[in-house]
Amino acid sequence: MSGEAAKGRNQFLTVLICKNPLLHAGLKHLLANTRFTVSDRVFDETLPWRHHLGTQPALFIVDANNSSEESLKIINLLKVRQTEARVVAVADHFDINFVRLGIDAGIHGFCLTANDPEVLIKSLELVMMGGSTLPVTLARSLLNEIGLNTEPDQERSMAEALPVDLGTHKLSNREAEILRCIMRGEPNKVIARKLDVAEATIKVHVKAILRKVGVANRTQAAMWASENLIRGPTSSGPKS
Template identity: 60%
Template sequence: MKERFPQARIVALADQFDLSVVRLGHAAGVNGFCLTASAPEVLIKSLELVMLGETVLPSAIFRSLTSGAASDQDQSLHVNSVAEAKLPALAACRLSMREREILGCLTKGEPNKVIARKLEITEATIKVHVKAILRKIGATNRTQAAMWASQRLPRTEGSTLNV
């Protein structure tokens, strides 16, 4: 597919991923790997990231790669209650109420300027809070933080986040 359509963005969707398959897929030009058990919001955000040119991996694969488990070529990664329990919980991250409020705004895709106006604080203060949030939850960018929050922040009516 990539040979014929070099600009095409490719996402693999499966119940589980074997690290060797992920490596082969990446080498073949796959831009994202999504798990079928992902929440709809996570899947949508993942696809949006891929369309923006980012590479997407399930957090379990990323943790395995960064923790040295990548040397085990046959390790399969399943999404189940055990794997989900290893993801950092909202309470474990010790986010302040203000950080939770800002994280809720990030899940809506609001830029710093809009968040600052909404909360009546400076844009520089928002930047400080966003950096602290990223550090506390282990995300590398705002989109990852929004995806993380969409799975962990309490929900109320519809898809509105209760921060």
């Protein structure tokens, strides 16, 4: 997103809680000229944020690479003092136990530092829209824990044919698959590479998806999908 485009939209005051200076600098650079205005203040457990920022932060991004116990302590403190703020954890990888405890503590999103920068920004935007994000590998692990284990071929089939109200919106299996990718914040080039098609083809599908579900942009499509893509009937229609 360009700086001019970002200025025309609501800004989110963002606080980075990150002891790794390289990660802190990288995140700050990545979020420059986006809707996420990074505060220069350093996290201080002894002071309420409203006191020394002058306003309520909208988003906290917490580095969860170090001690899980320390990260959870900070997150619990944030949720007590800043009840309205959204919290996203970032890390090179996540332990499933940390994810369970993090969800209970009030984390709204889990993002991998290896993600494409555009994926991270889209994920943060989805969180600020009221949604939640979780890497697909972790989602599968959580499903496995509650007995919804599937074989790889079954996972592929579910990703292609699962749940949309085809009677109303007439999404093809391919469009449903692309919409699932959009839910995860993946940009067109990543989706194209994953599905082994041209990026231009993905753009055509995305336009069709937006039209069929009656939304104006990808973020709204992801929000629609979070409510509808998991609840509707399965489809046996052809791909397109």
